[in-house]
Each structure stands twice: as structure tokens, then as C-alpha cells.
Amino acid sequence: MAETPNDVVLSLRDVKKTFGPITAIKRMELDVRRGRVHTLLGENGAGKSTLMKILAGVQPATEGTILLDGAPFAPRSPQEAAARGLAIVFQELSLVNTLTVAENILATREPSRFGFISERKLVERAETLVRELGLPIDVRARVGDLSIAQRQLVEIAKGLSHDADIMILDEPTSSLSDAEAEILFRIVGRLTEAGKAVIYISHRMEEIMRLSDDITVMRDGEYVATLEKDKTSIDELIALMVGRQINEIYPPRVGDAPGQDVAPILEVEHISSGRVFQDVSFSVKPGEILGFFGLVGSGRSDVMKALFGMRWYEGTIRLDGNEVALKDPSDAIRQGIGFVTENRxxxxxxxxxxxxxxxxxxxxxxxxxxxxxxxxxxxxxxxxxxxxxxxxxxxxxxxxxxxxxxxxxxxxxxxxxxxRPRVLILDEPTRGVDVGAKFEIYRIIRQLAADGTAIIMVSSDLPEVLGLSDRVVIMSRKRVQAIMPRADLTPESVMSFATGQKK
Structure with a gap:
């Protein structure tokens, strides 16, 4: 690496991490500068999360040197790391579902007097933080009652509640829709304007090229290169990351989409589940990829849970023209329905x-x-x-x-x-998955459809929905707003329906 600039706040040299005979990080170097977003890019298993755990004090490095503001840095706990000015928002949620949003955000730092926690001050501090960040969250709500996307926002608020000089964001948008991601991007901009350093981990190339100032690529636990965003391209980064060129992220369809004469395998007619979703109707044919898109809270994932017997519903569901009652997941499995949940x-x-x-x-x-x-x-x-x-x-x-x-x-x-499902529901199938693995999953989805499996794919990634789907169901405000063939869709038209501007 080049000579270390004066504005470097965090520096790593020859960092190594082993777990017994397994080497997770072979050699890592990194210079993180104040007021800049430094993205860490690499396939799953490249060592990114392990490296972040070392910086956050979750695990010690086996070898190497880490300097924070020029002084040795080897935190033994996240609390010690936070005290030195480094905070992290982990990809995997670290929330307590039985506690409220406020209790999670200020965990271990609750306002108290004479050993008793002040509930009023706790809520006030959490509300102030959430309001300043612009997050649409009720701090009195129990975390276990929130959607995955809402929990992700709570995790972000929890990390940002620390007045840190270095903020690590590990896949922060993996379960956020475009609208919620925009909130996060504004927060990142405010952090860097204030002179904070942000270490950003993401597999979404478009947001990496939008947010990053510097990009470090890892492969198989080793440092590969550091490039300035303005001096590289997505193709170059992918080649460095996976060691090969990937010319097509979305593989082409194998064969033609099912025609008008093909009968649906699954028909959903006017199903509702209280206030969770109302009057939802659609169908999917063998060999079809039916995309589902909607902003957080639109009800799309709850519809999928109803189809898999995880949520009660009213209305009619037919398989091969025969009405079925899906009271629990075992019913759905017996009927040939599989469900890849967003909450793995x-x-x-x-x-x-x-x-x-x-x-x-x-x-x-x-x-x-x-x-x-x-x-x-x-x-x-x-x-x-x-x-x-x-x-x-x-x-x-x-x-x-x-x-x-x-x-x-x-x-x-x-x-x-x-x-060997006949209908496979995929709820955020590539959440937290790198570009190379996404390509493999997309290829498998295409092949399953070619073999006659009916695919229902829910995704917050609009390019993914448009890149794979034969038709797209767009939900907003707990209802279906439109069902359109891929040929008629544009990102603008989808977002117009998803935000309720079009009906």
C-alpha cells in the first residue's frame, strides 16, 4: 500500500486471524481516512465480517498491527471499542426481541438514578435520536413485533447512538427498501460531513459506487487492492473480487415464459389477514417467475407467510384448480410449497x-x-x-x-x-449475498423455472425484480396496486405504484 496519508484515523498492517487450523484472514491491510466512506468489498467467506469483529472487539487478531489515531488498538469488547470511538452496526441483528425499541437502542446506557432506570428519560432520549435520524420507528414498540426491515433500522439507530469517530456499517441496506435506504444514505452523508470515518460493507454495486470514496477489495482472506471510486468501475471491482469476469449478472431465461394457454398452478383470490394485508389476488404458472415488490410495511412478506401457513387468512387459495386450506407449514409442504424466508x-x-x-x-x-x-x-x-x-x-x-x-x-x-417444490416462495433470496453467489442463485432460479417450478420472488432490490421476473405484483398500503408484465415496467412506474402515486 502507498504511504499513509495524514488524515488516516485507522490503519491495519499484516493482520491475520486463525481459528485453530482454519485461517480466516491471511493478510489484511487497510487505511481508513476521516470524512470519507471506505467500502470493504469481497465475496462471502472473504473475511470481511471476521475483520469487522476484530475491530469491534468481538474477537482478537492473531497477528498484525492495528493503530487508531496512531496508538495501538486491540479492544477486548465492543464496549471498549466504543469507548475508543469505534461503533458497528452488524449485518446479523443483535437485538433483544422482548425489549422495546428504546430499550434496545440504549442497552447498557440507560438513564438511571439511584440504580433505577428512568423510563421517561429512556423514551425521550430514544425519540430524540430517532427523530434526528429521520427513522420511521415507534420507540415504545416491542422489537419482536417489528418487520425485519424495521428491526434493521433499530439496529442502525443503536449503532449511531454512540458518538463514534469511526462507524462500521455491515450490510446495512440488506433488508431495506429504496425509501429506507435513502434515509441511511443521508445519515452517512451527515457523518462524513462532520469528519467521521465510515467503513461500509455491501454487495450492492450501485450503492457502493454512489456512496464510496475509497474501496478495498478482499479475496479468500487476503488484501487485493484499494482503489478510489472515481478511478474504477463495477466490472473492474467484480473481477478483482471474484477473480473472474461476470458479464451478465442476470442470466437469460431458459426457454420461453409460459403462454396464455398454460393454466396457473397457484391461484390466490381475495385473501385478507386483518389489517396486515387486504384483498390480495394473483396467480402464478408453472415455469413463471412472479416478482413481488413493495416498500417496507406494504404487506408483501405477510402474504407469503399466509401462503406457507404461517399466518391466518380469509379468502381462497387454489392449487391445480382445487381449493386448499393452508393452516400450518406442514400443510404447505404437503401441497408442494417451499418457502425461503427473509429471516434466516x-x-x-x-x-x-x-x-x-x-x-x-x-x-x-x-x-x-x-x-x-x-x-x-x-x-x-x-x-x-x-x-x-x-x-x-x-x-x-x-x-x-x-x-x-x-x-x-x-x-x-x-x-x-x-x-423438490412445485411452488417456491423466495423472500429476499439474495439478502447479504455477494455478487458471485447472486449470479449462482439467479442461475438456479432460472433453471428451476425452466424445469417447471412456479417461482414467487419477493425482493427489495428493484433491479433484481426487473432483471428476473416475468411479471411483477406491486403492493402498497397492504394491497395489490398493479400486476404488470416485465415488458411494461420501468423503475419509475414501479416506484409510482409502490409509493401510492399511481393506483
Missing amino acids: KEEGLVLAHAVRANITMAALGSVSSGGFLNRQREGQCAQEESTRLGVRAASIETTAGTLSGGNQQKVVLAKWLMT
Whole structure:
């Protein structure tokens, strides 16, 4: 790396991290400058999250030198890191669902007197912070009652509640819609204008090129290069990150979209669930990719939960023309419906179990005989799906909770592919997944559709929706506002319906 500039606030040299025989970071160098956004870019498993945990005091470095304002920096806890002026917003939520938004934001720093917490002051401080940040959150609400996107905003508020000189944002927009992301971008701008340094981690290339001043690329636990945003391109960054060129992020459709004469496999007619969503109707055909787009709170994910028996509903759902009652997930699985949830940690995985068990748990009938699990068959099937999706793990016996977020997402997808679903619901299928892995997931989605699987894909990433969908259902204010073929869609028209400007 070049000679260190005078405005560098954080400097890393030859940092290494090992976990027993496994080397997570082989060699890392980094110079972070005041008043600038420094993006860290790399595939899942490149070592980004491990490096951030070292900086945040969650884990110690094995070797190397870290300097903060020219002084040695080796925090032993997040509290010690925060005291030195470094705060982090982790990709994986670290909130307590049973506590309120205010209690989570000010956890361990609650205003108190004589050992008693002042609820009034707690709420006032949290409300002041949320108002200053422009976040649409009720600080009295219980976190467990919020959507994933709203929880992500709480996580951001929690991190920003520290008066830090260096703010680390790890995939902060992974579950945010464009509107919520704009709020975050404004906050980042205010931080850098105030002379703060921001370390930003994201897989969304468009926002990286919008926000970044400097970009450091990692690959396989090693430093590759640092480039100024204005002197590079998306193609160059992808090539550095994955070690190869990716000319098409969205692979072309395999074959033609199903025609007018093809009967729907799934028909949803006028289903409602109290105030959560109302009067939703749509259909999807075998081999079709039906996109669902809407801003946070539009009700799209709750509709998916109703289709998978996770939420009560009124109305009619038909499969192959026959009305079905989906009272719980087992009903949905028996009917050939799979569901890749947006909340992989709480609803998609058993984090304490091995990759093998997670991949096969929804399809135990296919790896059992006479009511007994066939371990050899289970291992073979789990290995095949793991290899097919490119899961990066030491083995299928690796605990799922130790994998990176992107690899956890691949395991969830592998689990439902094991069931050979006729209808596959994908709720934010590439959340927290790098560009190379996204391409592989997109390819699998295309192939599943070509094989006749009906795909329903919910995504907050508008280019993803437009790049993959045959038709798009646009929701706003708990209702369907429009259902349009891809050929008729533009980003502007979709956002007009999603924001309620068009009806």
C-alpha cells in the first residue's frame, strides 16, 4: 500500500486471524481516512465480517498491527471499542426481541438514578435520536413485533447512538427498501460531513459506487487492492473480487415464459389477514417467475407467510384448480410449497445444527427408510445440494451458525430444493449475498423455472425484480396496486405504484 496519508484515523498492517487450523484472514491491510466512506468489498467467506469483529472487539487478531489515531488498538469488547470511538452496526441483528425499541437502542446506557432506570428519560432520549435520524420507528414498540426491515433500522439507530469517530456499517441496506435506504444514505452523508470515518460493507454495486470514496477489495482472506471510486468501475471491482469476469449478472431465461394457454398452478383470490394485508389476488404458472415488490410495511412478506401457513387468512387459495386450506407449514409442504424466508436466523435455520441436518430437515422422508433416518443417504443428499449451491464450509458437519450470512442463505435455499417444490416462495433470496453467489442463485432460479417450478420472488432490490421476473405484483398500503408484465415496467412506474402515486 502507498504511504499513509495524514488524515488516516485507522490503519491495519499484516493482520491475520486463525481459528485453530482454519485461517480466516491471511493478510489484511487497510487505511481508513476521516470524512470519507471506505467500502470493504469481497465475496462471502472473504473475511470481511471476521475483520469487522476484530475491530469491534468481538474477537482478537492473531497477528498484525492495528493503530487508531496512531496508538495501538486491540479492544477486548465492543464496549471498549466504543469507548475508543469505534461503533458497528452488524449485518446479523443483535437485538433483544422482548425489549422495546428504546430499550434496545440504549442497552447498557440507560438513564438511571439511584440504580433505577428512568423510563421517561429512556423514551425521550430514544425519540430524540430517532427523530434526528429521520427513522420511521415507534420507540415504545416491542422489537419482536417489528418487520425485519424495521428491526434493521433499530439496529442502525443503536449503532449511531454512540458518538463514534469511526462507524462500521455491515450490510446495512440488506433488508431495506429504496425509501429506507435513502434515509441511511443521508445519515452517512451527515457523518462524513462532520469528519467521521465510515467503513461500509455491501454487495450492492450501485450503492457502493454512489456512496464510496475509497474501496478495498478482499479475496479468500487476503488484501487485493484499494482503489478510489472515481478511478474504477463495477466490472473492474467484480473481477478483482471474484477473480473472474461476470458479464451478465442476470442470466437469460431458459426457454420461453409460459403462454396464455398454460393454466396457473397457484391461484390466490381475495385473501385478507386483518389489517396486515387486504384483498390480495394473483396467480402464478408453472415455469413463471412472479416478482413481488413493495416498500417496507406494504404487506408483501405477510402474504407469503399466509401462503406457507404461517399466518391466518380469509379468502381462497387454489392449487391445480382445487381449493386448499393452508393452516400450518406442514400443510404447505404437503401441497408442494417451499418457502425461503427473509429471516434466516429465526425462521430458516437451526443455527446450532450442522449444515447436513439443516439441508435435509424439510425432506426427511426422502432420506429415511421404514421410519429410520438413513445417515449415508442423508449425507450424500446434503453434500450434493451443498456442492450445487457452492456452500463454503469446512464440511457438511460444520455448524450452520458459524457460516457467513451468505452461506447461511445458500443452506436455506438448499433445504427447500431438497423438497423438490412445485411452488417456491423466495423472500429476499439474495439478502447479504455477494455478487458471485447472486449470479449462482439467479442461475438456479432460472433453471428451476425452466424445469417447471412456479417461482414467487419477493425482493427489495428493484433491479433484481426487473432483471428476473416475468411479471411483477406491486403492493402498497397492504394491497395489490398493479400486476404488470416485465415488458411494461420501468423503475419509475414501479416506484409510482409502490409509493401510492399511481393506483
